[in-house]
Amino acid sequence: MKQARHMAIKEVLTRVNVxxxxxxxxxxxxxxxxxxxxxxxxxxxxxxxxxxxxADGVRxxxxxxxxxxxxxxxxxxxxxGIDSNESVIVVKTLPGRAQGVAGIIDGLHHPxxxxxxxxxxxxxxxxxxxxxxxxxxxxxxxxxxxxxNPIHTSSLH
Amino acid sequence: MKQARHMAIKEVLTRVNVxxxxxxxxxxxxxxxxxxxxxxxxxxxxxxxxxxxxADGVRxxxxxxxxxxxxxxxxxxxxxGIDSNESVIVVKTLPGRAQGVAGIIDGLHHPxxxxxxxxxxxxxxxxxxxxxxxxxxxxxxxxxxxxxNPIHTSSLH
DNA sequence: AAAGTCCTTGCATATTTATACAGATTAATG
DNA sequence: CATTAATCTGTATAAATATGCAAGGACTTT
Numbered sequence: 001m002k003q004a005r006h007m008a009i010k011e012v013l014t015r016v017n018v019x020x021x022x023x024x025x026x027x028x029x030x031x032x033x034x035x036x037x038x039x040x041x042x043x044x045x046x047x048x049x050x051x052x053x054x055a056d057g058v059r060x061x062x063x064x065x066x067x068x069x070x071x072x073x074x075x076x077x078x079x080x081g082i083d084s085n086e087s088v089i090v091v092k093t094l095p096g097r098a099q100g101v102a103g104i105i106d107g108l109h110h111p112x113x114x115x116x117x118x119x120x121x122x123x124x125x126x127x128x129x130x131x132x133x134x135x136x137x138x139x140x141x142x143x144x145x146x147x148x149n150p151i152h153t154s155s156l157h
Numbered sequence: 158m159k160q161a162r163h164m165a166i167k168e169v170l171t172r173v174n175v176x177x178x179x180x181x182x183x184x185x186x187x188x189x190x191x192x193x194x195x196x197x198x199x200x201x202x203x204x205x206x207x208x209x210x211x212a213d214g215v216r217x218x219x220x221x222x223x224x225x226x227x228x229x230x231x232x233x234x235x236x237x238g239i240d241s242n243e244s245v246i247v248v249k250t251l252p253g254r255a256q257g258v259a260g261i262i263d264g265l266h267h268p269x270x271x272x273x274x275x276x277x278x279x280x281x282x283x284x285x286x287x288x289x290x291x292x293x294x295x296x297x298x299x300x301x302x303x304x305x306n307p308i309h310t311s312s313l314h
Numbered sequence: 315a316a317a318g319t320c321c322t323t324g325c326a327t328a329t330t331t332a333t334a335c336a337g338a339t340t341a342a343t344g
Numbered sequence: 345c346a347t348t349a350a351t352c353t354g355t356a357t358a359a360a361t362a363t364g365c366a367a368g369g370a371c372t373t374t
Contacts, residue, residue, distance in 0.1 A: 020329090020330065021331065037331075037332095038333080038354065041330095042332085047210075048209070050207050050210065052205070053202045053206060054205065094253055095254075096252035096254075159321090159322065179359095192324090195325080195361090195363080198360095215332095
């Protein structure tokens with residue numbers, strides 16, 4: 001049970017802007033996990049989640065999310081531009097970084113990515129379908145920014 | 158007063174492993190800032206500091222620290238190696254990244270750095286004194302790892 | 315200077331989070 | 345199966361953090 005609940009907590013924290021353990025409790029209850037605040041306090045410690053003071057109140061964040069953002073910033077620096085024609089997406093990178101960036105794109109195991117091939121500062125990304133090129137460009141672009149669309153919990157109060 | 162205290166808080170948080178506002182209060186008192194926990198709570202919100210659940214208890218961290226670590230990871234990736242002779246330090250980087258890395262080294266405004274000059278994948282760093290070369294190498298090396306030596310507050314309890 | 319406004323802070327307390335303890339459950343061992 | 349050990353959880357409560365309110369100061373306006 002605990003393990004599944006931990007998964008659920010991670011899931012929730014990535015999708016929702018959680019500002020207190022009480023909020024989290026309500027959200028988990030909706031997902032079928034009925035526990036007390038005490039247990040959540042322990043879970044959050046186990047998962048190593050952090051509490052951040054943002055402009056509009058506190059927010060609980062996964063420690064892994066910080067890592068992810070690090071990666072995003074990193075890629076944003078290395079990727080010079082993204083372009084495409086009717087059949088392939090071309091990603092321009094800093095010199096010598098194409099292999100590395102392509103590796104990261106591969107590592108996504110994203111369903112829209114058929115495959116990549118990298119030279120020195122250029123990557124060709126082949127989409128699953130040429131119709132999906134605009135979508136896939138968005139995916140790659142999202143690697144660069146840390147844009148996200150959190151749901152707020154104000155409706156719970 | 159508030160502004161100076163904010164500086165002091167940042168200072169303390171980068172050097173010491175702070176686990177509670179009470180701890181921080183004691184540390185600030187030592188530094189001549191005598192305030193209440195209530196004020197610290199507000200300060201921490203103002204500064205946007207986060208609370209992280211680590212293996213051994215909570216820890217307050219500056220948001221900027223995350224940024225800093227990002228930078229370190231980034232540089233660790235870009236710097237291929239560091240070497241020196243009797244008079245100059247040579248930093249090898251990824252192709253095309255020497256200018257960027259040199260810019261960051263310059264940005265440190267470190268007293269041991271006299272100046273830098275960068276080609277495509279090589280940087281020459283001239284030290285203030287050739288005797289300081291070993292020290293300066295340590296400084297540059299420290300840019301790459303996120304090694305740190307936090308003081309624990311257990312002695313305060 | 316008096317009055318008004320804005321900002322900061324402490325006090326007291328509300329709110330939130332962590333934990334000691336005990337009971338329940340599961341796993342491991344003889 | 346009985347027994348011991350280990351893990352998990354809720355209850356109650358301690359500990360930690362946030363905040364409403366009022367006081368005090370700095371600064372401006374009249």
